[in-house]
Amino acid sequence: MIADKTTKVPLENVNIYNDKDNSTTNQEGLFVFISGRNEINFNLLGYNSLKTTFERIERHDTIFMEAKAFELKEVVVANNESFIKKVYDKMVDNYSAKYTSNFFLRNVLKKGNSIVVLQDIHAKRGKNSFPKNFSEIEVLNMRKTSFFEKKKQIDFAFPDFTEFFGGFYPALDQNIFTEVDYNDFDFRKFLFEAKQKNVWGQISKGYFIINRNDYAIVEFFVSIYDNPEVIPFKKFKLSSTQYRTTRYEKLVTYNKNSTVNKYYLNLAKLNAQVEVLADKNSAGSFKYNLTMDYFTTNSVTNEKVESNFAVDKDVFKAKFPYSATFWNTQNQLPLTNELKDFLKRVSDNKDQKKEFEIIGNF
Secondary structure (H helix, E strand, O other), rough: OEEEOOOOOOOOEEEEOOOOOOEEOOOOOOOOOOOOOOOOEEEEEEEEEEEEEHHHHOOOOOOEEEEEEOOOOOOOOOHHHHHHHHHOOOOOEEEOOOEEEEEEEEEEEEOEEEEEEEEEEEEEEEOOOHHHHEEEEEEEEEEEEEEEEEHOOOOOOOHHHHHHHHOOOOHHHEEEEEOOOOOOOOEEEEEEEEEOOOOOOOOOOEEEEEEOOOOOOOEEEEOOOOOHHHHOOOEEEOOOOOEEEEEEEEEEEEEEEEEOOEEEEEOOOOOOEEEOOOOOOOOOOOEEEEEEOOOEEEEOOOOOOOEEOOOOOOOOOOOOOOOHHHHHOOOOOOHHHHHHHHHHHHHHHOOOOOEEEEEEEO
16 A cells, blocks of 8 residues: 555555556555566655665555655746647647557446446557547456446446547636646646636636646646536436536546657546436435546557447447456456445345346456
């Protein structure tokens, strides 16, 4: 486990890597790193990096990372828009237009505090420079299961890979950019906020963390909704059930490949929330929360991708056989205690077919 040295709180999204392999920590600070090279690096923005070996790490149950000292600097009035414009202008030079990476993607849907869907995907992504076909996906292994009460089941559409990998950067003329203090001198942090409300009556907000030396965005966060209570409910077709999206957030981070000196997508997270009213006479609503967590498992390559899943298809609609051999031996995507409890609940109720609908491949 990796934790903050001072607070002892587990650290999520720590990048664990060497020049060949990658991994990351989950929300419990847990990770597994497999590599043929006896070198392990730990990196998280805002913390001092660590470099060690397998022999040294095996002596400890917990690895502590120390936050960098926060030094207040003299405030200098600058043209933030011109700096961000330079960042945008250098994107073609800073980011790889074409590469292949292996990845894990974990999708979890909760109703309230209870998990109802789990899907883990191990796959290859081929990133292309073609606008109409910028990604190709080769699913290598998959496990999934859903667990709904039949009387209360609602059919959800998960995002597809086009939506998940797609994104936008805030337009210079439509946003206000503000630099804030950041406890790492090698990087600058900018907040942004839209000047006008979007079509849902919301103000989108977020931040950039930018490398001072090469003007590359290394971390980007955006939140689409700032006042979800004003969003009207919509009705499902042929049903009195109503719904509205009340949260949509995306976080992405990029790593630099030392061989080609360009950045590639290392980690991506999508968090969304949908509020549901069962019917107009219902006393209250309930909420579904979706999380999609993606991380690469190796440095980028030029391997060919044998596409076997359409990027514009609902991710949970993927149909691939379950490989017990793979999932029982892989350990780069550990199950959290919460997920273990969910799978036990599915197993305990798998024969209660009148009450529950269970869809899965294992």
